[in-house]
Amino acid sequence: MRKVSNAAEESIHHCSFPEAEGKRDERIERSVARMMTIIDLARNIRERHNKPLKTPLRCACSILFFVLLGDGIVHPDADFLDDIAGKLKEYVLEELNVRSLVPCDDTLKYALLRAEPDFSVLGKRLGKHMGIVAKEVKAMSQESILAFEKSGEVTLSGHCLKLTDIKVIRDFKRPDGTTENDVDATGDGDVLVILDLRPDESLYDSGVAREIINRIQKLRKKSALEPTDLVEVYFDSLDQDKAVSQRILHSQEQYIRDAIGSPLLPLSVMPSHAVLVGEESFHGISGISFDIKLARPALVFNSDAIVALYSGNSEFTRYLQTYLLSRDYANLKTEFQQGNGKITVDCIENMPAVSLVLREHVYLTVGDYFCRTNSE
Incomplete structure (x- = not known):
């Protein structure tokens, strides 16, 4: 410490705690305290209905009644409603795992x-x-x-x-046409929290997607992969009725891709030369069973386009594919990048030189091939 400050103590252990500077924001302190109350009350509702936090819910509604201030008069706290709908909203949504949060200052709407x-x-x-x-x-x-x-x-x-x-x-006034299992509430006299507990297909799908992502991340860790290691992830449903898993993968495609950093691929598109680095079967996960396989990025060839380069000679096509598969993947990828998506192969004995175009003759990953062909 003496190297950076002439007035420093011999050791940090001899220093006093620094004194707080500036004014305390009592408004935000009050809002955060009430926010924690909302989270606790909502969790109590979940526990009462056996709805774990990992199960997403449609909506949470918070109603702030009135606050007794120092002048002995009760006032609606508009600042808190503004905070819970603004600065604190994302935190509440994440902590409660709900899709939406609706602050309400109408004390008679639900009470x-x-x-x-x-x-x-x-x-x-x-x-x-x-x-x-x-x-x-x-x-x-x-x-x-x-x-x-x-x-x-x-x-x-x-x-x-x-x-x-x-x-x-x-007393909580339940909306018409709903039961305790559909909508429930609890409060502390200051805040009333209402949760919409009704099942929803989209919520179920997103919940299952989270479970799939969680299993993929755990399998990556189990396979001793670093966060920067690139792998392609393959999914295979083990259920007799595969319609549910197919619907989930379709509706949650972008969410899963953003979470794992690559598209979740059907096992049917995994090439025979793919190198597996991890695989595991999962049963009864939110009602579905599936296999997850992790593989190194693999080349995919457009055989028809390559055959055309060799004037229909399929034997030359096989030799070229064997050569490319024998190459170091990272070096091959670098060559394509340096050549703006093109490379020339002229080193195979007794075969003419050919120019290969990325995404025309060859794809560097199965994910790239799958996404491109599915979008056409």
């Missing part, structure tokens, strides 16, 4: 309000009038309760009651 007198507070103060006041408190309408929360007081039977005298209870 029924009812008022209950706090007998422990009012009993001694009101005495024989307690019964009449309690009856009027329980008879308060939704609008009256909201007005009471906003103003901080209400007069009933000549008695002025404050926020500490009446308990406002919010």
